[in-house]
Amino acid sequence: MAASVCAFILALYALCGSAAGSGGLSAPTNVRLTSYNMDLVLRWDPPEGTTDVLTYTAAYRSSATGYKNVCTNTSALECDFTSSLSTVYGSYTGRVQAHRGAENSSWVESNLMIMDKQTFIGPPSVTLHVTGTSLEVSIKDPVFKYSELREVYTLATYNITYWKSSPKEEVKTVSGMMQDRVVLSDLEPMSEYCVQVQIIANLETGPSNYSDVVCEHTGDVDAAPWVAAVVAFVVMAAVVALVVTLVVYWTRISKFLCPEVVLPPHFKESLLPANPSIYPVSPISEHCDQVSIIADHRTEEEEEEEGGCSTQPDTSQEGG
Structure with a gap:
């Protein structure tokens, strides 16, 4: 009897202890x-x-x-x-x-x-560019916290879904595209088309969510691709011709744009300094005329009668 009571007390103590520990x-x-x-x-x-x-x-x-x-x-x-x-x-x-x-x-x-x-891959961002009746879809991958999408998933592709919005036609899909720029060319002119894109990284991750719906109107007629090529060629040819002209005729062009200033002679003389010791100039050669003195043999009476002045030299000084 006493043994059974002791066993009961020990069991009760163990139960209480476990209950206290679970708290x-x-x-x-x-x-x-x-x-x-x-x-x-x-x-x-x-x-x-x-x-x-x-x-x-x-x-x-x-x-x-x-x-x-x-x-x-x-x-x-x-x-x-x-x-x-x-x-x-x-x-x-x-x-x-x-x-x-x-x-x-x-x-x-x-x-x-x-x-x-x-990892769950988020949706890409999409922009549309109109080229005639075609739409160029530009795709930008989501920003990864660690590394980049193309570094981890080198074979990732895009699924591009598009449809005519009014009236809404059957949805079309272009799959397995690896380029981030794709041209949709089978479109009607002057119509609104909407596009969504999702990323297929690999079989384990599964596809990403679709991007936001982006819509754009197509143009009236197709832009001929040769027009852009011709315009680019003409522009480049004009640039090359301009460069060649500048190189060949640079001397003439520079003289035309910056002509030399030539002063008239009297401007140069007026600009010469008055003091030749400061700015020495070459001596000027003098030109002299020979003068001869001729004796006048008329008498004083004759000179007085003529009312003139005597020009006869003073011979008294010569004798001295």
Whole structure:
């Protein structure tokens, strides 16, 4: 009897102890590792039935390394591992733990993620250019968080879907295009066409979402392709001819544009300095005429009668 009572007490004590232990902090729920446009983000929900403010620690591991803590004591419900990655290839797993003061929950692991095969690729962006009755579809890949689409998926293709908007006709699709510029030529003139594009990266990832619908009106008639070629040839020929002309006739052209200034002679003389010692000039040769003195033999009476002045030299001085 005493033994049965002791056994009952021990069982009750063990039951109470386990109940007390189960009252600790619960672990986060719905833990999932996601990848969009080659990022790697761990997301989770708070523990069930918990209204307290909690913090979390999140970590990830690859197929070649152990767990690495990235977000510590964060209050957010997600952690971005992208900047910590060394490669997009291989498999990754995440885990998260909740904290409340000194209490810690158990770790909860996420699903396995193979980024290059399971990342979700977003839609491309599309613009349309009208060329006569044709539409040129220009495609721009989505921006990846890590690497670029063509570096990871070298054989990625585009599916281009288009239709006449009014009245709406049967949808047509051009598949398997690798070029980011595609011309749609089987269109009616003066009509509105709408286009959508999606990316096919590989079989594992599946197709991306379709891009936004983009619409544009076609022109009246087809633009002849030779017209653009002729215009380009004429422009290039004109440029070459202009360059050759400038090279050959540069001397004449420069003289025409910048003629030499020639001053008239009297301007040059007026600009010469008055002091020749400052600006020495060559001596000027003097021209002299020979003068002869002829003696006048008329008498003074004859000169007075003529009313003139005597020009006879003074011979008295000659004798001296």
